[in-house]
Amino acid sequence: MEDTSKHTEIWAVGGGKGGTGKSFITSSMGTCLALKGQKTLLLDADLGGANLHNFFGLITPKLSLTDFFEKRAMLQDLIVHTGIANLELITGSTGSLDSESINYAQKQKLFRHIRSLEADKILIDLGGGTHINTLDTFLLADKMIVVTAPEITAIENMYQFVKSVYYRKLKSIFKSYDLNTVVQDIWKNRTAHNIRNLKDLIGYLKQGSDRIHDIFNLEMSGFVVHIILNEVRSPKDILIGENLKRACVNFLGLQVVYSGYASYDEAVHKSINNKEAFMLFNRLSPVIKEIRQLTENIETETCFSAPEDILDGRIP
Amino acid sequence: MEEYHDYLELLELSQDSTPADICRRYRYLKNLYSGDSIEIRALNNDFSEEIRADFLLRLDDAFKKLNELSEKSRDGATRPRTDQDDELRLWLTQIDCFTGSILRSIRERMKVELKTVFAATRIQTHFLEDIEGEVFESFPAEVYLRSYLIEYARFLSLDTQRVLNDYLPRYRGRAAK
Numbered sequence: 001m002e003d004t005s006k007h008t009e010i011w012a013v014g015g016g017k018g019g020t021g022k023s024f025i026t027s028s029m030g031t032c033l034a035l036k037g038q039k040t041l042l043l044d045a046d047l048g049g050a051n052l053h054n055f056f057g058l059i060t061p062k063l064s065l066t067d068f069f070e071k072r073a074m075l076q077d078l079i080v081h082t083g084i085a086n087l088e089l090i091t092g093s094t095g096s097l098d099s100e101s102i103n104y105a106q107k108q109k110l111f112r113h114i115r116s117l118e119a120d121k122i123l124i125d126l127g128g129g130t131h132i133n134t135l136d137t138f139l140l141a142d143k144m145i146v147v148t149a150p151e152i153t154a155i156e157n158m159y160q161f162v163k164s165v166y167y168r169k170l171k172s173i174f175k176s177y178d179l180n181t182v183v184q185d186i187w188k189n190r191t192a193h194n195i196r197n198l199k200d201l202i203g204y205l206k207q208g209s210d211r212i213h214d215i216f217n218l219e220m221s222g223f224v225v226h227i228i229l230n231e232v233r234s235p236k237d238i239l240i241g242e243n244l245k246r247a248c249v250n251f252l253g254l255q256v257v258y259s260g261y262a263s264y265d266e267a268v269h270k271s272i273n274n275k276e277a278f279m280l281f282n283r284l285s286p287v288i289k290e291i292r293q294l295t296e297n298i299e300t301e302t303c304f305s306a307p308e309d310i311l312d313g314r315i316p
Numbered sequence: 317m318e319e320y321h322d323y324l325e326l327l328e329l330s331q332d333s334t335p336a337d338i339c340r341r342y343r344y345l346k347n348l349y350s351g352d353s354i355e356i357r358a359l360n361n362d363f364s365e366e367i368r369a370d371f372l373l374r375l376d377d378a379f380k381k382l383n384e385l386s387e388k389s390r391d392g393a394t395r396p397r398t399d400q401d402d403e404l405r406l407w408l409t410q411i412d413c414f415t416g417s418i419l420r421s422i423r424e425r426m427k428v429e430l431k432t433v434f435a436a437t438r439i440q441t442h443f444l445e446d447i448e449g450e451v452f453e454s455f456p457a458e459v460y461l462r463s464y465l466i467e468y469a470r471f472l473s474l475d476t477q478r479v480l481n482d483y484l485p486r487y488r489g490r491a492a493k
């Protein structure tokens with residue numbers, strides 16, 4: 001049985017498109033939590049191109065998840081200190097491993113071991129893409145977070161990512177109830193059922209037999225994705241997060257909250273190049289306040305609420 | 317008040333919303349979903365023209381019904397009928413968005429038929445209908461729409477500039493596509 005005295009909360013950060021700021025946001029949220037006194041562990045699960053350590057000016061750690069997968073190293077032994085109190089890091093594989101070849105057993109082992117780590121919060125940086133391993137790690141989290149940017153390609157990938165995650169979860173839930181192929185079968189015959197998209201599929205399942213309806217409500221109602229909008233350049237961009245939420249709810253049929261945004265600031269990449277942790281310096285940057293706010297919103301399950309004048313279109 | 321609740325829910329509003337809130341939210345959602353912003357375009361097939369049209373229809377309907385319901389609840393109150401003109405004037409001051417269906421609501425509350433508007437403005441009723449329904453394809457050039465809007469707004473005793481400022485951006489947004 002699980003140890004109920006320990007409340008390790010796992011946050012996973014994904015989002016599809018590369019370079020939208022997943023690693024920056026993950027490292028900054030982690031710093032925020034650690035500075036507030038929570039024992040926080042960052043797990044860089046970007047198995048292709050781990051780079052979270054750069055956000056703290058660290059050199060590439062000697063041991064990485066490759067050693068866990070290939071050499072049976074203990075997850076605990078991979079932990080390095082970030083130089084910030086309460087904040088530690090486990091780095092992903094850097095190059096050596098074909099990240100897509102991690103098999104089911106290895107994945108299960110990783111998930112088991114993550115759960116047994118000592119920490120108040122574990123933040124997982126997933127890297128880009130919608131590979132099955134990425135989706136499964138995302139689904140492991142207590143809080144699912146996507147980072148996107150006010151740019152059509154980033155938004156398209158974000159929609160695709162949340163839809164893929166949701167569909168993956170649906171399939172695995174029904175499988176666990178021995179209804180292996182229900183979802184796939186419905187989807188395959190979607191024209192016959194008048195199903196055009198994921199939203200229609202969800203509607204169809206909700207109206208299905210009592211059993212299906214109950215399973216659906218029990219297992220899927222907790223599925224909530226938190227959206228963070230990064231590299232915001234104007235007040236109007238802030239609203240995009242709000243609109244994304246509406247679009248996901250109304251047209252994808254998914255539960256989504258807009259947790260907050262971070263502005264674009266040159267100081268971010270200066271910090272990285274100077275090997276400084278962004279959150280410790282740059283006191284004048286608005287981004288510091290914005291990250292604190294969005295971290296708190298995610299912790300407390302609060303929605304960011306856009307100011308009325310922006311909603312009203314009074315700000316250009 | 318079951319349906320009142322459903323309509324508010326479609327507009328993503330809470331029970332204690334004022335008519336001004338409803339109006340503002342309706343305008344915001346209408347602009348969002350009739351427009352062409354990146355967050356909408358990125359939906360691709362999940363927001364086909366068919367889905368868009370269907371949603372906008374439901375939105376317009378919800379807004380219309382909410383207006384009717386709030387009117388009804390006011391009629392049922394103890395106010396004497398003679399206050400009606402004052403009430404209409406007050407209601408008009410609260411309106412700060414002028415979509416086609418709002419123009420229609422205003423006209424209907426004034427109990428004016430389209431042919432009466434035609435008699436006064438010489439704007440063909442089918443054009444009036446298309447203004448109210450925001451059937452923008454009927455107006456290949458902005459100048460015509462603009463002059464009709466000015467006439468129609470004047471007829472309804474509205475501030476023409478505000479009507480134009482609110483209405484035309486949606487036309488331009490759709491025409492740009």
Ligand SMILES: Nc1ncnc2c1ncn2[C@@H]1O[C@H](COP(=O)(O)OP(=O)(O)OP(=O)(O)O)[C@@H](O)[C@H]1O
Nearest residue numbers: 018019020021022023024128231263264265268269
């Ligand atoms: N708010 C911001 N303001 C300015 N620059 C930013 C901001 N956020 C991120 N960047 C810049 O964008 C770059 C990419 O960010 P980051 O590495 O966090 O993206 P990522 O989503 O993790 O990418 P990948 O998918 O490749 O892992 C960073 O090097 C940083 O310089």
Ligand SMILES: [Mg+2]
Nearest residue numbers: 022023046127
């Ligand atoms: Mg990254």
